[in-house]
Amino acid sequence: MEEPVKRIPTLFEWAGGMPAFELLTEKFYQKVLQDPLLEPVFKHMSTEHQRHVAHFIAEVFGGPEMYSTEEGSHFRMIQKHLGKHLTEQHRQRWVALLLETADEISLPDDPEFRSAFVAYIEWGTRIAILNSNAETLEMNPEEPMPKWGWGVPGGPYLG
Numbered sequence: 160m161e162e163p164v165k166r167i168p169t170l171f172e173w174a175g176g177m178p179a180f181e182l183l184t185e186k187f188y189q190k191v192l193q194d195p196l197l198e199p200v201f202k203h204m205s206t207e208h209q210r211h212v213a214h215f216i217a218e219v220f221g222g223p224e225m226y227s228t229e230e231g232s233h234f235r236m237i238q239k240h241l242g243k244h245l246t247e248q249h250r251q252r253w254v255a256l257l258l259e260t261a262d263e264i265s266l267p268d269d270p271e272f273r274s275a276f277v278a279y280i281e282w283g284t285r286i287a288i289l290n291s292n293a294e295t296l297e298m299n300p301e302e303p304m305p306k307w308g309w310g311v312p313g314g315p316y317l318g
């Protein structure tokens with residue numbers, strides 16, 4: 160008899176669903192506000208910021224369309240970075256603290272998941288830095304949210 164085909168989970172599902180993303184950004188922004196380089200950048204952020212970023216990343220990873228339907232859009236997210244004049248040093252610290260937090264909250268650490276996770280974080284943060292050094296935005300406001308998948312490994316190792 161043929162083996163049933165195993166369904167490949169989304170990155171969102173594999174990470175642990177929305178509670179995992181909300182915990183990640185909650186702990187991450189606690190670190191950000193303790194960090195001498197990043198604290199001045201984020202000290203005026205809204206109280207909703209950490210949840211919005213969690214929902215944004217969750218949606219990119221195949222989760223529910225919470226950010227794009229209730230909280231913002233791809234266009235709005237890009238707009239939030241305009242004119243912030245972020246540097247490569249800011250970006251590297253942001254990435255380092257996020258990955259440190261991912262380990263602390265025990266986000267899955269299998270090679271397949273982490274390579275996809277890091278690839279998106281590298282891509283997203285580099286775009287954020289580029290946009291932060293622009294003052295205006297040439298972008299279709301209806302531009303859909305980015306979608307990220309498993310990349311070359313194609314999915315988690317399921318045995």
Ligand code: HEM
Pocket residue numbers: 200201203204205207208211212215216230231236239240243245249250253279280282283284287288
């Ligand atoms: C994958 C990378 C990133 C994602 C997905 C992301 C996502 C977001 C989102 C969704 C918002 C809007 C939050 C809201 O609606 O309240 C936002 C705002 C912002 N982001 Fe990012 N971001 C990324 C990288 C960065 C980096 C590297 C920095 C700086 C080191 C940064 C600095 C900011 C700042 C300063 C704001 C405005 C905060 C405020 O005053 O409300 N972001 N980001």
